Amino acid sequence: MSPASNLFRAARPAFRARQFFFRPKQSSARFQSTASQPATESWGKRMWNSPVGLKTVHFWAPVMKWALVLAGVADFARPAEKLSLTQNAALTATGIIWTRWCLIIKPKNYLLAAVNFFLGVVGVVQCTRIVRFNMSQKKTLTDGVAEAVKS
Template sequence: MSRVVYKTLVSAADKFVPSKLRPLWEHEAGPKTIFFWAPAFKWGLVIAGLGDLNRPVETLSIPQSVSLAATGLIWSRYSLVIIPKNYSLFAVNVFVAMTSLYQIGRAIKYEQAKKSKQ
């Protein structure tokens, strides 16, 4: 059912896409495919990670940050070896990895400072 709705929406929008945007619209990783929408929605993880930069360091979860960083790095690599190359997937995963690696650094620095005080 949802596939039919999506195809109907794409067909309706197809008529309004300007000729200059046609190459993007028709691209193998363009808005007509999951290759476009999956990275678009994954930016929510980046936004959440940026929001966590103001989070108190003692509430950070190192295992969660490691998991997100590993996922970001693995999917960044994957996005460049698949066909078609998916640069939007690459970009979002680099940002997921960067925000997570920064959080890991904050958490480790906090743990070391806590140990040195004891």
């Protein structure tokens, strides 16, 4: 048997007894659904049972989408000539459209709206870098042609 399976077997009673994650705490309305819930529920149980909680796509989709934002931020270090305007324009449009959509759907998903907002911001920054680079290349090219015509 592997050490990991021994660890999981040893931890199983704690999870079954719900003593590890589901300790009652003070009530917080932050992750509560519109349905009334007892005030003695812990944060973990409320988050688990919430319509945008841990067991739903409303939670995991934004968590996974942060990888796109981090990849875009990592591309800030790349030279602008190596970036794709089409790809970054698509990321910008996706971020803008889905930010609005996340605030219209029910239940409202603020976590997904936040990640899409930052995806749009990263896309706008990258598109701006690419367009400025392309404009500087055109200016350099036209200046070189004008210089060649003069000589």
